[in-house]
Amino acid sequence: MINYTEKIPNNVDLGRDRVLQRALEHWxxxxxxxxxxxxxxxxxxxxxxxxxxxxxxxxGWAQFDYIKMPEYRWGIFLQPRDERRQVNFGTHKGQPAxxxxxxxxxxTLRRIIVTQGDTEPASVEQQKMxxxxxxxxxxxxxxxQVNVEEGRHLWAMVYLLHxxxxxxxxxxxxxxxxxxxxDTDNPRILGAFNEPTPDWLAFYMFTFFTDRDxxxxxxxxxxxxxxxxxxxxxxxxxEEAHHMFVGETGVGRIIQRTCEVMKEKKLETPSDVxxxxxxxxxxxxxxxxxxxxxxxxxxxxxxxxxxANYFTSGLKGRFRETKLEDDHVLIDAFYPVSEVVGGKIVTxxxxxxxxxxxxxxxxxxxxxxxGVSRWxxxxxxxxxxxxxxxxxxxxxxxxxxxxxxxxxxxxEVLTEEAWxxxxxxxxxxxxxxxxxxxxxxxxxxxxxKFANWIAPPLRGVNNQPLNFEYVRFx
Ligand code: BYC
Ligand code: FE
Ligand code: FE
Numbered sequence: 001m002i003n004y005t006e007k008i009p010n011n012v013d014l015g016r017d018r019v020l021q022r023a024l025e026h027w028x029x030x031x032x033x034x035x036x037x038x039x040x041x042x043x044x045x046x047x048x049x050x051x052x053x054x055x056x057x058x059x060g061w062a063q064f065d066y067i068k069m070p071e072y073r074w075g076i077f078l079q080p081r082d083e084r085r086q087v088n089f090g091t092h093k094g095q096p097a098x099x100x101x102x103x104x105x106x107x108t109l110r111r112i113i114v115t116q117g118d119t120e121p122a123s124v125e126q127q128k129m130x131x132x133x134x135x136x137x138x139x140x141x142x143x144x145q146v147n148v149e150e151g152r153h154l155w156a157m158v159y160l161l162h163x164x165x166x167x168x169x170x171x172x173x174x175x176x177x178x179x180x181x182x183d184t185d186n187p188r189i190l191g192a193f194n195e196p197t198p199d200w201l202a203f204y205m206f207t208f209f210t211d212r213d214x215x216x217x218x219x220x221x222x223x224x225x226x227x228x229x230x231x232x233x234x235x236x237x238x239e240e241a242h243h244m245f246v247g248e249t250g251v252g253r254i255i256q257r258t259c260e261v262m263k264e265k266k267l268e269t270p271s272d273v274x275x276x277x278x279x280x281x282x283x284x285x286x287x288x289x290x291x292x293x294x295x296x297x298x299x300x301x302x303x304x305x306x307x308a309n310y311f312t313s314g315l316k317g318r319f320r321e322t323k324l325e326d327d328h329v330l331i332d333a334f335y336p337v338s339e340v341v342g343g344k345i346v347t348x349x350x351x352x353x354x355x356x357x358x359x360x361x362x363x364x365x366x367x368x369x370x371g372v373s374r375w376x377x378x379x380x381x382x383x384x385x386x387x388x389x390x391x392x393x394x395x396x397x398x399x400x401x402x403x404x405x406x407x408x409x410x411x412e413v414l415t416e417e418a419w420x421x422x423x424x425x426x427x428x429x430x431x432x433x434x435x436x437x438x439x440x441x442x443x444x445x446x447x448x449k450f451a452n453w454i455a456p457p458l459r460g461v462n463n464q465p466l467n468f469e470y471v472r473f474x
Contacts, residue, residue: 009075034177040131047472064462072148076159079234087225089328090314097227117157120150122193125181133440135451141470149239156232192294199436205291207247213298215240216364223317256455259382277452281386286428293396299361301400302337308353319363339401
């Protein structure tokens, strides 16, 4: 069970470790300061119908209530320990899982945890302004739920830093509150987390594409030989599922609404579609291209000695590591990666250990493709002849073998000039962003009402009706 009587709810017996408790209680006001500063704009007095974890068991999500977000019970929840758990891959395979940080991996592990932790507040910062233009109270409540949970994910990493990394860890925990998404002097660590999320289409794309990188990275870290990291990530994954749901259904509802209007008015030309106040499918495709490609970069270089070290050391596994049937050491294995040679994309086999970033990216792409085909079904059911496609893996990439090359969505290698000529057929132009923004000039705040550019969801939150007052502004 989670101890809710303490200032910091937790299931790690925090009360028994006074020094740690004090360090975290010291960090807590700094976190709140960050939330007031960088969390959702103007939201501090809203009563929001949020769910709070009351236990880490599968049914532990039952609690829904009105909460002011600064009073959300951010806490430290780890999946219960399995005493028999082992390191399941790499050179330490078969050893009991580590309950403490192995000295030789201390700085590597800290780096992984800091990189993971940095993304969580970054996403809250990116989404800060969106509450002012929400398409409904239902959607407003959902973005706030995502935001408080990303806040808790930050807590999860800060706990590990404070508990296992001493003074260095405490300094890193402070730095996590100091970096800012998009800041020129002190930006967030990874590329995608410094991109703006200017509108709700971008938000849903982000939660579909980028939160899913969260899922795959957390799955890889949930295999870690460092047991406290694995157990933390397991619980974070239960929260991630909701974020991806918000993204998939959000984009799906926008597509549905566009298709309804196109069908009813028998229109296909983007400018005609836009004139009716909905987002044309071509623009949706461009947003998809953008978010997909910047998220692919988050997996790191196709060939990476860092990734090999993480695996060999037992710190970061593969997606569903223990379900895979091989030796879990990969010394003799190979894996295909692409590169651009003489103006052509070729595939070659490299040692599998060095290709682990690429492998995780490929696992991710499989899942993304399934989601996109569910969006396609909405278009097909409306009888509209439009195909949403995933661009080539090399399109618009800045990390890895494709960085510095100019690849079209179809996978042709182009010159920079040729690519630039088509750029805004492929990714949103300033005018596209302006159009989407123009639809979202104010918030829709009447219970049960939805903006014209999005269809209502199938059902409300926690069996509440769609016209439930999910947020009270006060
Ligand atoms: N942007 O061998 P390389 C989430 C750096 S999302 C900028 O290619 P490596 C969430 C790299 O750091 C999940 N820099 O990469 C979602 C390295 O730097 P140094 C987040 C990048 O290390 C939504 C250099 O390039 N979790 O939770 O094998 C909302 C060469 O390194 C980028 C994690 O990422 C980039 N895109 O792999 C809220 C898990 N990519 O050493 C939350 C932890 C690479 O030269 N992180 N670089 O200074 C990792 O496992 C690894 O750091 C990475 C990179 C997979 C990210
Ligand atoms: Fe997260
Ligand atoms: Fe998330």
